[in-house]
Amino acid sequence: xxxxxxxxxxxxxxFALQAKERGATLIHVDPRFTRTSALCDIYAxxxxxxxxxxxxxxxxxxxLHTKAxxxxxxxxxxxxxxDAVKALEAPVQAxxxxxxxxxxxxxxxxxxxxxxxxxxxxxxxxxxxxxxKHLRTTNPIESTFATVRHRTIRSKGCLSNKTALAMVFKLxxxxxxxxxxxxxxxxxxxxxxxxxxxxxxxxxxxxxxPQAQAAA
Numbered sequence: 182x183x184x185x186x187x188x189x190x191x192x193x194x195x196f197a198l199q200a201k202e203r204g205a206t207l208i209h210v211d212p213r214f215t216r217t218s219a220l221c222d223i224y225a226x227x228x229x230x231x232x233x234x235x236x237x238x239x240x241x242x243x244x245l246h247t248k249a250x251x252x253x254x255x256x257x258x259x260x261x262x263x264d265a266v267k268a269l270e271a272p273v274q275a276x277x278x279x280x281x282x283x284x285x286x287x288x289x290x291x292x293x294x295x296x297x298x299x300x301x302x303x304x305x306x307x308x309x310x311x312x313x314k315h316l317r318t319t320n321p322i323e324s325t326f327a328t329v330r331h332r333t334i335r336s337k338g339c340l341s342n343k344t345a346l347a348m349v350f351k352l353x354x355x356x357x358x359x360x361x362x363x364x365x366x367x368x369x370x371x372x373x374x375x376x377x378x379x380x381x382x383x384x385x386x387x388x389x390x391p392q393a394q395a396a397a
Contacts, residue, residue: 187217194220210235240291241284249291252280257317261380262306269299308372310381311365328356 186194198220201207207221218224227235234253238246252268259265269280285292295302305316329352377384 184211185215185217187220188215237291237295240294241288245284249284252283253295256280256302262303263380265303265306266299269295306380307378308381309365309368309378309383311368312363313381315363326353328352 184190186197194217197205197207201222206223208223208225209215209218209221210225210227211218212227214224214226234250234257237253238249241249255268256265259268281292281296305313308316329349371383
């Protein structure tokens with residue numbers, strides 16, 4: 182899942198192909214279609230940013246997926262980080278029980294997966310609200326540089342260092358014509374300067390104040 186093993190680890194991938202020859206079914210889960218996807222029996226496209234939910238649900242029976250998705254959404258779409266942690270580890274009125282307590286006994290692997298990656302999952306709360314949409318649903322590195330990667334892989338070993346850099350520059354220059362400026366780009370200078378945000382609100386001193394008030 183989430184890797185191009187056929188190209189990045191071809192020696193190890195031989196064992197997967199040998200298993201396929203003996204009757205195993207290879208399934209590749211990745212946002213992008215790669216050589217690995219082509220060599221596997223099933224390619225399951227995954228939207229960037231949804232891998233946490235996929236990994237959690239993959240460790241639970243299908244009959245519980247609908248209910249578990251609603252619980253995950255309460256965590257993922259909470260208004261504040263405190264509410265998100267509450268939906269994860271504290272009682273929620275809609276269910277009366279917490280996510281971890283509900284599933285940990287029977288599906289410990291699923292809850293452990295969620296708890297282990299909790300900090301990464303909730304990291305977007307430390308950014309301005311304009312960025313939440315991007316951080317929740319996209320992979321900026323993969324999406325931005327996919328064009329470069331696709332072409333440099335096919336020309337690997339055929340270019341000198343200087344020629345490769347020139348080609349990458351021209352590819353990025355051409356690709357940027359279809360890029361869309363991220364929401365809240367005016368907030369970038371603050372992030373670069375190290376300004377802290379809590380639940381999308383700029384932190385000034387020891388307290389968080391709304392952005393409009395901070396600007397005044």
